[in-house]
Amino acid sequence: MKKFILFFVLTMFYLSGINCKFGSLAFAEEDKTPVLEASVTFDWVNMEQVQRDEKIAEYHAILFGTENASFKRKEFRTQYKDFLKDKNFKTHYRLINGGLNETETENMSGFFKEFGKDNLLIAYAIQPKKDLRHAYYYSAMGKLAYVDDMSENYPNFPYYSKQYRANGKLAGVIYFETRDLQYVYKPNGDFKGVWYKEKMFDDKGKEIMTRTNW
Numbered sequence: 001m002k003k004f005i006l007f008f009v010l011t012m013f014y015l016s017g018i019n020c021k022f023g024s025l026a027f028a029e030e031d032k033t034p035v036l037e038a039s040v041t042f043d044w045v046n047m048e049q050v051q052r053d054e055k056i057a058e059y060h061a062i063l064f065g066t067e068n069a070s071f072k073r074k075e076f077r078t079q080y081k082d083f084l085k086d087k088n089f090k091t092h093y094r095l096i097n098g099g100l101n102e103t104e105t106e107n108m109s110g111f112f113k114e115f116g117k118d119n120l121l122i123a124y125a126i127q128p129k130k131d132l133r134h135a136y137y138y139s140a141m142g143k144l145a146y147v148d149d150m151s152e153n154y155p156n157f158p159y160y161s162k163q164y165r166a167n168g169k170l171a172g173v174i175y176f177e178t179r180d181l182q183y184v185y186k187p188n189g190d191f192k193g194v195w196y197k198e199k200m201f202d203d204k205g206k207e208i209m210t211r212t213n214w
Helices: 049-063 073-079 089-097
Strands: 106-115 118-128 134-139 144-150 159-165 170-176 181-185 191-196 199-201 207-210
Touching: 049 159, 049 170, 049 181, 089 106, 089 118
Parallel strands: none
Antiparallel strands: 106 118, 118 134, 134 144, 144 159, 159 170, 170 181, 181 191, 191 199, 199 207
C-alpha cells in the first residue's frame, strides 16, 4: 500500500473538537518519489534572541517578498474555476467516510467532529496526483473552502505552502524546513510560531501549543 506523509499544521479549528486540524495539508508519495531532507538539529529554545529574529526575518523574506500576498477575488475564482465546487462530492464523501485515503487519481483526507457516539465528516481535502503541488479543501457538501499552493521544490525539503481562502485572501503561510520543523506565519506576515514535531514555540522560545496527530 502506498504511504503518504500528512501535515496538518495550521490550527484554524484546533480548539473546536475536530479530530484532524483543518489546515495545511501536504502529501509525499514515498514509494514513488524519494523525498530529499537534510538533517536539522532543533535548537530554537537555546538560541540567542537575535538568532531567532534573524531566522524569522529570513523566512519571512522568502515567503512574502514584495508581492501581493492575496489574490483579488475575481482573479482567484478565475484561476481555480474548475475547483470551486467538487462535482464528485457525494462519491468523495462516501469513500472518505468509509476510511479510504486515495483513489487512482487523488489523495484524500477527511476532517471529523464528534457527534454523540459518532464521528461526523464535516470537511475533506483532495490532492490530484497529476498536480501534487495543490490541495483543495471542501465542506461536506463539496463547496471550496481553502486551497493549498506548495512551492516548486515540493515534496523535497525545504519547501513552503501558502493557503488561500475561497475569496482569494491569504489564510496562512508555512515554511517546511524538514518534516519535523515548520515555521508558521499569519496572513499579515506576523510570525505565529515554529512547530517542532508535536510542540509549537513562539518567537521567544516559549512553548505555546501542542498537537496530538503528529
